[in-house]
Amino acid sequence: MKVWGVSVSYYTGKLEAYLRYKGIAYEMQHPFADQARIRKLAGAVQVPIVEREDGRFMSDSTPTIQQLEREFPARPVFPSNPVVRFIALLIEDYADEWLWRSAMYYRWSYEHDRELLSRILADEVTTHLPLPRFVRRYLVKRRQRTRFVLQDGVTDQTRPHVEAGFFNAMDGMLAMLKNRPYLLGQTPSIADIGLMGPMLRHFGQDPTPAAIMRNEWPAIAEWVARVWNAGTMSGDTSLLETVPADAALLLKEIAETHIVQLRENALAYGRGQRTFEMQAQDCHYQNLPVSRYRVYCLERLREEFHALSPDQQADVRSHLPQAEYALLWEADVAATSLYDVDRQAPFNKAINVLP
Ligand SMILES: N[C@@H](CCC(=O)N[C@@H](CS)C(=O)NCC(=O)O)C(=O)O
Known part of the structure; x- marks a missing residue:
């Protein structure tokens, strides 16, 4: 199959892993x-887009992987235990939608990173434009920094929290990786694959965060290489049958960040707003762009939760004690994106995450 992608792209890296x-x-x-x-x-x-042998196209990494799992069932990345599977999907969604801001911030706010990445992107993405390379690099830098940093709530006041998002993710992962090679077992699950978007393609490759990871969280750098190479491994490929207690730190971080953002975004979308504000941990964010796609992410998580039996739902809730998680099982915040209503993804017409 053909993957239309970019060598430094978040979601292309996730799909490639x-x-x-x-x-x-x-x-x-x-x-x-x-x-x-x-x-x-x-x-x-947007990338990645998969062009299949049968001529059809797939976009959006989450449903694309779900579709490929149906076609290639060997070495499943979805845990067979439904409760563990739900937790894995939650971690994937956090990796996809919350860590994005920190990843873009590091890439486009530090000079070394910005200079290197604008060169790579200018060469992969803009060669069709009849402009000198320095102009194409300038256009790439200006677009990415404006759109994904300055217009995504990063200011002098929120910057320490945006950086802490990267550190907290690694701390949460580390607590789990102390006990096994992958987050949820002896083999990668969709939680590991989802985290490869930010951890491989941004934090693991861009000079500034890669140095932080290598020097201060080397076990995460090791995990990135392990997941990337996991296809060569033989032996035990089992995933856990119960949610490990060591997931608690990461799940708490997800409650206080990603779930808060999903909630405030859905409320703002319901009111027809274009921007919203939110308080995540000790940080107040303003002028965040409302995302219709992220309303859909919330709908999908709710559908997954409601597909569980009452016992399984109770089990999931016991692992998610923070009050924020009520968003996933209570309907007081409406989530009606009207996107992909017939659930045709990844074969539908996709929408961008940010407007
Ligand atoms: N939900 C999509 C998101 C894909 C996405 O946003 N990809 C980025 C690159 S990593 C992109 O193409 N952005 C379009 C742009 O910058 O205009 C997925 O999971 O595949």
């Missing part, structure tokens, strides 16, 4: 020369 683990052969191409065609076929210009 999955494909390598599963042993699914793919060939990478950069899509941007023909944006009109991509928009027509896939709905939105």
Whole structure:
């Protein structure tokens, strides 16, 4: 299959980590020369997009992986225990949607990172533009920094919290990785795969966060390499049958950050707002862009929860004691994105995460 992607992209890295683990052969191409065609076929210009042998296109990494799991059932990344599976999906959603801000902040706020990454992106993404390379690099830097840092709530006042998001994620992971090679077992699950988006492609590769990871959290750097190489491993490939107690630190962080954001975003979307504010831990964020896609993320998590039996739901709730998690089982906050209503993803017309 063909993966339309970028070598430094968050969600392309997530999908590649999955494909390598599963042993699914793919060939990478950069899509941007023909944006009109991509928009027509896939709905939105974003990466990764998978062009299949049967001619169909898939976009959005989460449903793409779910579809591929049905077609390639060997080495499942979804835990067979439904409670563990739900927790894995929750961690995936946090990795996809919360760590994005910290990842973009590091890439576009530090000079070394910005200079290196603008060069790579200019060469992979903008070669079709009839402009000198220095102009294309300038345009890349300006667009990414404006859109994904300055317009995503990062200010002098929120910056320490945005940095702490990266550290807290690694602390939470470390508590689990002390007891086993992967977060939820002897083999990668969708929780590990989801975290490869930020941890491999941004924090593990961009100079500033990569130095922090290597020097202060070397076990996470080791985990990144382990997941990337997991396809070569043989032997025990089991996933846990119960949620480990050592997940508590990461699950608390998710409650206080990602779940708060999902809630305030859904409320603002319901009121027709374009921006919203929120208090996450000790930090007040303002002017965050409302995301219709993230309303859909909340809908999908709620659907997964409601598909569990009453006993399984009670078990999930016992692992998620923070009050914020009521968002996942109580309906007082409406989540009605009207996106992918027939649940056709990944074969539907996709939408961008941020407007
Ligand atoms: N929900 C999508 C998100 C894909 C996405 O946003 N990809 C980024 C690159 S990592 C992108 O293409 N952004 C479009 C842009 O910058 O305009 C997924 O999981 O695949």
